[in-house]
Each structure stands twice: as structure tokens, then as C-alpha cells.
Amino acid sequence: MSFITGVGLTAFGRHEGSSSLDLMSKAAELAVADAGLTRAEIDGVLCGYSTVAPHIMLATVFAEHFGIRPTYAHAVQVGGATGLAMTMLAHHLVKARVVRHVLVVSGENRLTGQSRDASILALAQVGHPDYEVPLGPTIPAYYGLVASRYMHEYGVTEEDLAEFAVLMRKHALAHPGAQFHEPITVTDVMKSKPVAPPLKLLDCCPVSDGGAAFVVSRERTSETGVRVLGCAQAHTHQHVTAAPALSELGAEIAIARAKQAAGVAISDVRYAAVYDSFTITLVMLLEDLGLAARGEAAARVRSGYFSRGGEMPLNTHGGLLSYGHCGVGGAMAHLVETQLQMTGRAGNRQVRDASIALLHGDGGVLSSHVSMFLELTR
């Protein structure tokens, strides 16, 4: 078995003067303390990457900086799916008794450490170097392509997409650590600057500074335990040009495998934490995962289904769209929030019941997927 025994999250936004290592350390310190552990008890380290300060041995650099000597440590790179991929690996590492407590950590000063152009350019490199990148696409354009097709096939409208930006902002308003604190409306989203139509500025997550961390342990360290029930991955392509049909994307494959591994059904899920780099990402993933029927996710937002008081609260911290996106730590915030909800520690954001949660991460252009189920055990 494995448990998420501690979580740590910084505010997202501007952390002027903080390095990636600073943000990682801050989140790691919070997570280790939250688990009720000391640094010396951490024997495994998994970390993401920093586009601001790339390093071929980031986990080792971090371990030295943080002042620990783990028996197992390395970085993991699967784009936006990295956080959950690390969690899946940590789950298997503790289950296999390789280590007892894995610190999963990431942080990046992506907003203040480099220009927005540099961030956009670095991320566009997920495209094919010969057949895509020379055409000058951006990450929003890759997702804009997918959005155009999805909207065409399933009758999703730009107003439908906008509902998700509004929902994430509404959730972020209840979290002091979120990057954005101004409420927005569907009209605001529709009127926001076009970036890569059909995607507009408010359909896109921001670039942020921030850090997130958690501890995955073999045994629980407090009375309430958040247990990893089961998880799975799927990798169907890297480049959008080589993506399969919309009906054959990796989210559907990963969730089918994860359901089998966890022995649960979607109807058992009480809380959802789903990757939301763009509004279209969230729509597609919710429908691929079976949290809404094809073309009906927006109707579920309008009916309050995904709201804090709804049947399936979704990203109650505000998600990447409004809590913020600092790289790998961005999607890790989804897991931090999930753990807080499951342990009843989400304060004014607390939902009624988060006893079984579904988390899903996506890297590249819907290229790499990780689905995971967590269960509250008392």
C-alpha cells in the first residue's frame, strides 16, 4: 500500500527573487512537516524539471540543497503529466519496499525567472523539430487545433469552453494562494484577447512562479490516510500531427486501466482533479474520463455539477487556469488540494464528501496520460 502522508503548496503568482530550488525547498519543507516527518526520514526523492534552470541531475541538486541524502533519487519528465507520473512511481517504489518515504517535489520561477516569450518558446518545443516547430506554432495553437476539431465533431461552442474558465476562477476566489482574485464572466472570456482562436487569453492558463510537494509513504503517518487505490498511464503519440482520432486518445486508455487497477467505477468517485492547461483540455478530459457524456461537460458546469457544492467538485483550488501553472508543480497543486479535501482540511473550500477521488494529468498535446484513484481510509 501507499499513502499521500503530507502535502505542501506555495502561493502561485510572482515570487520575485526566488529560484526554482527556493520554491522546491519551500514546498518540500511544508510537505515533510505536514507528514509529521523529519528530513532525515525521507529516503526517496522524485522531482520534476525546471525550464528556467535546466539541469541533468535536478533531484541530486535538490537533495544536496535541501540537506538530505536519499537512497533513491532522480528527475522525471512527462510534461504536464509529470506530477502524477511521479506519484505513480512513488506508489510502486514504496509498495516494492525500495524506500519508505518518497518526497515528490517541483517548483519553478517560470514567471519572474524568464520572459513570457521564453516560456512560450520553450514549451512549443514539444512539437516536432522538423515538421512542426518551423511552422511557428505555440502550445495554445497545438491545443487550438485539437479544440477546433473537437468543437467540430461534438458541437462544443466557445461559450461552452468559457464556462470552465469561469468555474476555475470562481473556485480560485476561495483560495488565498491563487494567482487570480478577480471574478470573471463568460462575456469576459469571450471578449478576452484572441491567442490561438478558438482559444482566447482566458481559455489559457497563466505562467506562474510556485512550488508543490508531497510525501508518499508505505504506511500512514496519521490517523486519516489517503491511499493510492490504483493508477495507470497511456502514451499514444508525442506530436499533434501524429495524434490518433479523438475517440482513441490516451485519457480513455489510461482511465480504463486505472479503473481496473483500483477496482472502482466512475460512479464511485466523489471528487475530481483534472488537468486544465486550457479550457478545451478540461472539456475533453472530463468527457474522455466519463465524468460527463460527450459534448455535455459544459451543461454540467452550468447545472453546478462540478461546483464546490455539486455532485462532483472539480479542482476546488482553481486549477491551472486560475490557481496558476508553474510547470510540473502546477498539476501537483491538484493533488495537494485533493489530499486536503480528503482529509477535511480544505477550510472554506471544503466539500461534503471527497472519500474517493479521481486525478488525471496530461502531458504534451494530449500525448501522455496518467489516471489515479485515491481513497480515504480511517
Place this chain on the structure above:
Amino acid sequence: MSHGKRALADWTTGAEAIVYQSCAACGSLQYFHRSFCRACGAPDPIEKRASGEGTVYAASLVVRAATPETRAHVPYNIVLVDTVEGFRMMAHGDNDLAIGDRVTARFSQFAGRLVPYFARTKS
């Protein structure tokens, strides 16, 4: 980026052509050049020149670009085209292209390079 040995030059190396590969063993097509078939692994798929005819599969207009060179071209339309030969490719296209449009390729200059550019096929 190394392409391995190529029989036909294409737009990625500055020639006005779209080239794809066809596997002699299993018949699979692939657009990204490799020295083997990605479906069955057979070596040396045959290189063929595409007609430049196809149908728009998806489109997204880049309004916010990230470099001075590409910014000079905004807005430019990024399209995925399903070619009549049966492979999918990314290219530029007219800004008003819609999904399902029949299109024909020409070539244009973009940020100092030659790129494929699709316009609606004249009937």
C-alpha cells in the same frame, strides 16, 4: 536534427515538395521521415512525393507568436491536413480555411524558411 539518408528532398530541407514514406512490407504510410516503418519495423520505407491535395482536419490561427521573426507574420493559420495519399501533415493555410475544406498546397516563405501553404482547391 538528423534525417538519415534521403532519396527525395522536401520542404523541411528547403525544396518545394511534400514527401512521405510508404512501407513495402505492410503498406503503412508515415509522414515523419524514419529509416524504418513505425508500424512493422521493416527497414527502408519507400519515399514518395505527395500531390499536395487534401482536406482540412483542424485549424488554429496564431495571433500571439513568441519570436520577432514569427511575430512579423501574425496572424497565421496553422492547419492539419489529411492528404489524399492518406497521411496527416501540419502546414500553413489561408486564414479563412474551415474544417472539411478541400485544399491544394503551394509553398511560401515564413520566418526565413520555406513552408507548405494550403489554399482552397479551385474547382
